[in-house]
Amino acid sequence: MKLLDVELHKALIEALDSAQKAKDLPSFELPKEVTVEHPKDQSLGDFATPMCMKLAGEAHMNPLRIAEIVVEHLPKIPFLDSVEVAPPGFINFRLSESWLTSQIEAILDMPDDYGKIDMEEGQRVQVEYVSANPTGPLHMGSARNAVLGDVLASVLETAGYDIQREYYVNDAGSRMRAFYETLYARYAQALDQDAAVPEDGYHGPYMVDIGEEIAAGHGKRFLELPREKALKEIGALGLEHVVKEAREDLALLGIEYDRWFSEQSLYENGQFERVMGILQKNGYLYEHEGATWLKATALGGEKDEVVIRSDGTPGYFASDIAYHYNKFVERGFDRVIDVWGADHQGHVPRMKAMMKALSLDPSRLEIIIYQLVTLKRGGEMVRLSKRTGDIVTLREVLDEVGNDAMRYFLLSRSADSQMEFDIDLAKERSQDNPVYYVQYAHARICSILRRARDVEHTDGDVTLLTSEPEQALIRQMLRLPEVVRMAADLLAPHHLTYYAYELAGAFHTFYRDCRVLSSDPEDKEMTKARLKLVRACKITLARALEIMGMNAPERM
RNA sequence: GCCCCAGUAGCUCAGUGGAUAGAGCAGAGGUUUCCUAAACCUUGAGCGGGGGUUCGAUUCCCUCCUGGGGUACCA
Numbered sequence: 001m002k003l004l005d006v007e008l009h010k011a012l013i014e015a016l017d018s019a020q021k022a023k024d025l026p027s028f029e030l031p032k033e034v035t036v037e038h039p040k041d042q043s044l045g046d047f048a049t050p051m052c053m054k055l056a057g058e059a060h061m062n063p064l065r066i067a068e069i070v071v072e073h074l075p076k077i078p079f080l081d082s083v084e085v086a087p088p089g090f091i092n093f094r095l096s097e098s099w100l101t102s103q104i105e106a107i108l109d110m111p112d113d114y115g116k117i118d119m120e121e122g123q124r125v126q127v128e129y130v131s132a133n134p135t136g137p138l139h140m141g142s143a144r145n146a147v148l149g150d151v152l153a154s155v156l157e158t159a160g161y162d163i164q165r166e167y168y169v170n171d172a173g174s175r176m177r178a179f180y181e182t183l184y185a186r187y188a189q190a191l192d193q194d195a196a197v198p199e200d201g202y203h204g205p206y207m208v209d210i211g212e213e214i215a216a217g218h219g220k221r222f223l224e225l226p227r228e229k230a231l232k233e234i235g236a237l238g239l240e241h242v243v244k245e246a247r248e249d250l251a252l253l254g255i256e257y258d259r260w261f262s263e264q265s266l267y268e269n270g271q272f273e274r275v276m277g278i279l280q281k282n283g284y285l286y287e288h289e290g291a292t293w294l295k296a297t298a299l300g301g302e303k304d305e306v307v308i309r310s311d312g313t314p315g316y317f318a319s320d321i322a323y324h325y326n327k328f329v330e331r332g333f334d335r336v337i338d339v340w341g342a343d344h345q346g347h348v349p350r351m352k353a354m355m356k357a358l359s360l361d362p363s364r365l366e367i368i369i370y371q372l373v374t375l376k377r378g379g380e381m382v383r384l385s386k387r388t389g390d391i392v393t394l395r396e397v398l399d400e401v402g403n404d405a406m407r408y409f410l411l412s413r414s415a416d417s418q419m420e421f422d423i424d425l426a427k428e429r430s431q432d433n434p435v436y437y438v439q440y441a442h443a444r445i446c447s448i449l450r451r452a453r454d455v456e457h458t459d460g461d462v463t464l465l466t467s468e469p470e471q472a473l474i475r476q477m478l479r480l481p482e483v484v485r486m487a488a489d490l491l492a493p494h495h496l497t498y499y500a501y502e503l504a505g506a507f508h509t510f511y512r513d514c515r516v517l518s519s520d521p522e523d524k525e526m527t528k529a530r531l532k533l534v535r536a537c538k539i540t541l542a543r544a545l546e547i548m549g550m551n552a553p554e555r556m
Numbered sequence: 557g558c559c560c561c562a563g564u565a566g567c568u569c570a571g572u573g574g575a576u577a578g579a580g581c582a583g584a585g586g587u588u589u590c591c592u593a594a595a596c597c598u599u600g601a602g603c604g605g606g607g608g609u610u611c612g613a614u615u616c617c618c619u620c621c622u623g624g625g626g627u628a629c630c631a
Contacts, residue, residue, distance in 0.1 A: 040575070050574045053611065063611080088611075090575070133631065175631055200630090291629050302559075302627085309629040316631050345560050346626045371561060372625070413569065416561055418624060420568080431594075434580065440594050448591050486572070498570060501579080508595055517591045534591095556594065 003117065003481055004079065005036040008047055008093060012036070015073040016055075024069045028058040045084065045092035046475070052089040063089025100474050101462040107477065107536040115480040115543045118160040119488060125161045126327055127153040129339040130250065131168040134242045135179040135202055138249050138394040140421060141341065144373050146394070147410040147549075149339040150255045151493040152368070154547045159488035164333070165257045167246075168323065171239055172263040173316055178202065180235035184222075186211025187234055191220055204391060210241050249395050254403055254549045266322040271330075272314065275322045275358075276307075284357040294321075294350075294357060301353035320347075321354050328360050337491065339368045368491055370415035376422040392423060400427040404550040408435035411548060412497040434501055435550060438541065441504035441511075443556040445538040448516050452531055455517075460528030469510040470533060476506040477540040484547070493548075500544040507537055 012034050019025040039048040052066040067085040081096035107114050129149020132142045157163045182201035189195050190212040222230040266272050279285045284295045290310030307318045327336050348367050355362040375382040413419050483499040516530040542552040
């Protein structure tokens with residue numbers, strides 16, 4: 001589907017060019033970007049550009065006069081009804097009623113694809129999200145990451161990118177060692193052995209459960225093995241358990257990944273060494289106090305970074321370097337988007353430095369930092385920590401609040417703003433969630449369509465739909481592709497929630513003012529036309545909900 | 557100290573340098589012989605403070621204040 005503002009943009013540039021060639025405007029460099037927006041006050045028109053005010057300085061002319069000249073040179077634009085100049089120099093565009101109503105048919109022709117656009121067709125983009133350490137159940141902190149990443153991936157897919165969804169399993173490194181040791185202790189305790197959970201281990205009760213599960217399944221077998229060997233085997237079981245649970249929790253949230261990527265796998269087949277070799281060759285590694293460092297300061301980083309510790313083990317940054325080399329070079333993604341919590345914000349500069357060290361364009365790696373969710377329970381702040389075991393799991397909240405409400409709530413704020421999640425309030429009030437307002441509109445339409453099952457309306461005449469609520473509804477429906485583009489451009493999927501809400505609002509208003517089904521034979525034509533309208537509206541609502549990963553219920 | 561994010565209505569939050577800054581919730585009042593009242597309609601109040609850039613600033617820059625996060629050979 002064509003985006004109207006893009007068409008207008010093109011037409012405006014053409015008009016400027018033509019006016020200059022005709023010497024109606026003095027010569028100055030044509031702007032590359034022209035703002036085309038919806039005026040706040042809809043009575044002014046459907047689109048507007050303040051372009052002429054910007055050009056006034058360069059052209060040494062009154063903006064109003066420039067606007068008049070531009071309008072004279074504007075090519076014929078088929079979907080427009082009028083083009084007006086307004087002080088102090090706006091150009092306002094109004095869509096034609098017949099074009100507007102004709103779009104209903106266009107939407108009806110693409111029930112599964114409405115909203116799709118072709119921003120960068122075929123560009124391969126990876127979205128990596130959640131990637132929580134596999135040392136325990138997913139908690140509410142990861143829920144925001146999950147929803148943000150998942151909807152962002154859908155938005156980009158809808159915008160025409162070739163998307164891969166990935167979960168990075170941090171199954172290597174020192175935190176895993178602490179996890180394994182904790183699990184070993186819990187396993188031994190389950191068999192009445194004396195064992196202590198290490199100080200920096202994981203003290204949550206879920207570790208007791210996994211320990212018991214392993215004891216029940218494998219008996220004393222691991223106690224008889226040498227400690228290192230037992231740790232390795234128990235660790236593998238624990239890891240499998242935790243990853244399986246994460247997979248199940250995310251599936252309940254409606255998230256399916258294309259790939260679960262193991263950190264450990266980076267250390268197989270010489271991959272890691274190859275990447276280190278490149279850094280070495282590029283001259284960005286040096287030894288200091290027994291450790292190997294990356295010269296990040298030479299690449300715009302804030303300070304140099306340890307890659308391999310003085311005990312010879314690679315740090316997590318080392319994995320990240322190898323991992324991103326794998327993404328860009330071995331798997332060939334054009335762009336990679338990582339979704340991280342604000343507690344990782346300090347890593348961004350070193351990641352950019354790493355890209356440069358690998359001779360990769362840093363702009364190909366985009367890192368979305370979302371502000372942390374602060375959890376409250378009964379008005380009290382809850383601090384989350386897997387190490388101390390004080391966690392609110394994603395699962396427990398999801399079970400109470402439900403998928404759609406959870407997604408809507410977590411999605412409806414921009415990533416940059418902190419959000420407060422009062423668990424008790426969310427459970428209590430989940431039926432007040434705006435998502436139900438949107439779904440209710442869909443269910444209402446389904447109800448109308450059920451009753452109208454036998455009404456043949458393929459010949460409905462959409463040009464009859466000229467009343468204010470009808471036109472307003474169509475205008476809202478037509479915004480979906482624009483919203484997809486904006487959300488994709490800004491990597492800001494929260495716009496979808498507001499859009500869906502406004503669309504539902506336009507429907508509810510229409511529903512009050514315009515009766516669809518009527519037994520009066522005189523209203524027959526209007527009924528047929530409105531049935532088309534509500535079917536197209538149903539498609540639009542369902543598509544918006546689908547992109548957000550929410551259900552579009554037939555009944556409520 | 558330094559770095560990142562935020563400060564918009566009583567509360568939770570939208571707001572791509574443009575025209576009169578918007579929703580929801582909470583408060584007040586109203587709407588159902590008729591397609592789902594999980595709906596609709598009416599109603600008050602606001603851009604943290606101070607500078608600057610601009611024809612125009614909630615939006616960009618500087619500074620101060622407040623809140624959150626970061627600042628490890630943890631991840």
